[in-house]
Amino acid sequence: MTEPVHRTLGMTDEEYESVVRVLDRTPEPAELAMYSVMWSEHCSYKSSRAWLGRFPTEAPWVVVGPGENAGVVDLGDGWLAALRIESHNHPSFVEPYQGAATGVGGILRDIFTMGARPIAVWDPIRFGSLDQPRNRYLLKGVVAGIAGYGNAVGVPTLGGEIEFADCYSGNPLVNVMALGILEREQLVLSAASGEGNVAVLLGAATGRDGIGGASILASASFDEGSGAKRPSVQIGDPFEEKKLIEACLELYERGLVVGIQDLGAAGISCATSECAANGGMGMDVDLDTVHLREHGMTPGEILMSESQERMLAIVRPEDVAEVLALAEKWEVDASSIGTVTPGGALRVFQDGALVAEVPAASLSEDAPRYERPRERPAWLDAVWADAPDVPDQVDVAGALRSLLDDPALGDRSWIYEQYDHQLFLNTVVGPGNDGSLLRIKGTEKGLAVSTDGDGLRCRLDPRRGGARIVWEAALNVAVTGARPYAVVDNLNFGNPEKPEVMWQFVEVVEGMSQACEALGVPVIGGNVSFYNETGGVDIHPTPVVGMLGFCDPMPPRAPRLDRAEEGMDVWLVGPEHLDDFAGSAFARVVLGNEGGRPHDADAEAGSTVIAHAIQLAGWSPVLHDVSAGGVAVALAEICIRSGVGAVVEAADWRELLCESPHRFLAVLPPEADPSDLSPIRRIATMGGAAIDFGRYGALPLTEATEIWRNALPRRLA
């Protein structure tokens, strides 16, 4: 017995019935292909949509909130910033280089679709243990792919993060975030208004890439049987994208487009239907005019192709010639493929015959919505009961040795030195610090950005974990002098058809929402990646936050980790520690424990500490937030980067190694007295050739440096 076609396309019988109801007839093959992709989890958010409304999305500075290709905020004086995050998890597992490369390409298109010039990329990534060759291969391939595409397309990669855990072995996470800036007049949206306007397809030729493809793949579990669903891998072409960026930016500058949309999942069918639906219009599309890379493509294949580096611009008829000429100047292929029509129908023709006719809006608006069952995982109580068994006394220097050797805590320069992180001459604080800080030339304004996630802590308590990553990201931008301004999020989860996973999802959304509300920071966009499971095992619930911070003016000399000097004092700013070891690096690396229940964020303390950080950033040589590895690792990073030791005078070992939230270190000149910035206390003095914890031992600086620098390279050699 052969399976009905809709099932091979990943559609349930009920969903198929809805298509029949919408059309009031049996769908043609091309139509079924369109619905199957547009109604996939990846495109329709059918399992998550009900919950995403919880996020606070409003603030006076929000220009474009969630729903468009990227969120946009106002920076004053006519300047806007656009931010967006996406996942490319499954494609990167199939082919790490191209998967990651095309992830970068896709996220950049989301930015310049808004009219913005992309100015920076971040890459939060997660893998299984580097003990396994396959994971080393994946990490190297992903980093090379991000470098290969990002560097060549000419957009610097300013940071990211990396975690390792077994749950990512069969399912690495590759998220990418991009930032753009634009002047207000250049903002464009994806609405096709105006009957008779022309849809111009710009960019690469259309081939059989990712047919039935990337989006379906990202909407189903990944197991042995999924070979059949495997799309042909897409090959990224950064050169084509670079030309496309320049061509589109010039189109906007000359006011030649009415609306524009990038081609991502579901290719032409998605772009045409969304443009039409957003403008309350319809569109006639002629597939014979699409520039094809391969012979004999069916209408369904052309419509669904996920070939990279393509854009769909909506242009007034009288401007078409100028648009085509401009494309030619930039050596970008372009052709008119459609016309905006009244009435809301998307009609597709090939060889003069009508091959599909659907209500454009139905592809997105009539998509199914599921409120899937939720249930708190039964295993959680046992996990909480398995709290780290913390000893009375610890050799902090010894523990630090192990922590600095952890691949997620050691030096990440092996990664970020493969990325151009200086192009455009905006990078005031680059990777290797907490947040990166970019200047906007010709203004006093600065943008700070950090990406943060914490799979383990979110597994232990998704609500608290979700809140804490938001607070951590906020502090990471605050230590560069910027105030938290907007958030994008990437929610990487397991199979939503499992009630435990849905419960985790909803808890995370709640925790993140509470933190954003307390901070007064709007969520301006995001992405959901479900079905991150292999062989029935789900990944940790892994939300990733991208935090945009803003300052105007920028600090005259923003703090950096490498500016500590002999004789300076080290102050610990933040509330008393809470003995918070659950999910800490110390528990994981030194005690081998991954249980317990982490403490919650404290909105009041968090806000105070962020205000202190912003104030101190105006004049402190070094500020560094305390996160994985606690005060001990934070201090060690300052010592290593500045090339000077430290003597810790007053601190309990628990204070040094636990990971209570809302704390940072400030290294200040000896004459400074910041004690009015309570809660604050002096804990160490910079100097000497060791990181000296007194009765808890001392680690020679040279040794610490050696261990830290080699943590990643020695595992990848």
Added chain:
Amino acid sequence: MKVRVSITRKAGLSDPEGVETHRALHDLGYDEVGDVHFGRIITVEVAGKDAAEVQARVEEMCERLLANPVIEDYAVEVLG
């Protein structure tokens, strides 16, 4: 023995280098040029007496390291 491995991208996948080189050849006036495709050759010196055995070993190297079977095809020729 000297072995030549030829690695080419699987049919149907895009080949940006080929496209750009095609464009450049036409700019230089070589209008007779049609499709251009890029690949790699790796020549490997392998100690061994038996050609069939060497062939099998190098094919294994291709699967494991030299080629990326997800996007590439390879051919191994033992040149002797």
Added chain:
Amino acid sequence: MKVRVSITRKAGLSDPEGVETHRALHDLGYDEVGDVHFGRIITVEVAGKDAAEVQARVEEMCERLLANPVIEDYAVEVLG
């Protein structure tokens, strides 16, 4: 006609890809592997009837564009 161009680095000039691949093969236990050299293959579809003429044209393309004579050697085979 289909033409295969093989381009290899001139002997004596450094070939980082070859060196690195040699190292990686040994790491994987292929101790029988000696020298490894990297090169590119470019296959070009050329309109033309006369093999010798096509060969000459493609050699010219190599001299002008496809190879860098300072550091590379090339070989042109008309496959027909």
Added chain:
Amino acid sequence: MTIAVVVFPGTNCEHDVVHALGVLGVSADLAWHRETDLAGASGVVLPGGFAHGDYLRTGAIARFSPVMTEVARLAEAGCPVLGICNGFQILCEAGLLPGALVANRDLRFVCRPIHVRVESTDSVLTAAATVGDVLRIPLNSYEGNYVAPAADVAALEEAGRVMLRYCDPSGAVTDPANPNGSMNAIAGIANAAGNVAGLMPHPERASEEILGSTDGRVLLESFVAAATAIPAGR
């Protein structure tokens, strides 16, 4: 005096070069690669990036752009021509400088500040510097590994045409301080007349304190001084 900064499809450092020259008080104009006349320029910069995607071979396709005929003419006429990173690669491919740049020794892209030692001041790149100066300047390349037939390298050395060599912070030329495996640790060279020069590191990325270093300024200043000294577009 104006300086032409050439833009190929895929070039990406053109605005950075214009900005850095602006910091020195010099104005520069972008010139699209299809232009055939740069007669108004008294100096030409080929900036970094990935001209034509660096496909086929770095610099290979760019060298045939119409503008390169004009660049060759100006070079011949003694006009200062500077290639930075991809620009250096293009000058080599075009035969205006000897040798070629191939993949880095360890096959990884390198973006970080490195040190170079000034070896000669006989070029538009180094005239304002002092032999022995050690400069800290960002490198940003995958194909930064300078190679040439041994005889060509010997001839370069003989003629004192190596301008910059990779070194450690103290100025010592050591193997670990060579970031990409370049022969003789060559980071920058010039033609026999000294008016055409190329280097892999990016001086424009080291021209403002706020970005971490100003060591690249002396190189850009050398170039600007040379451009000022000659009449436009000879």
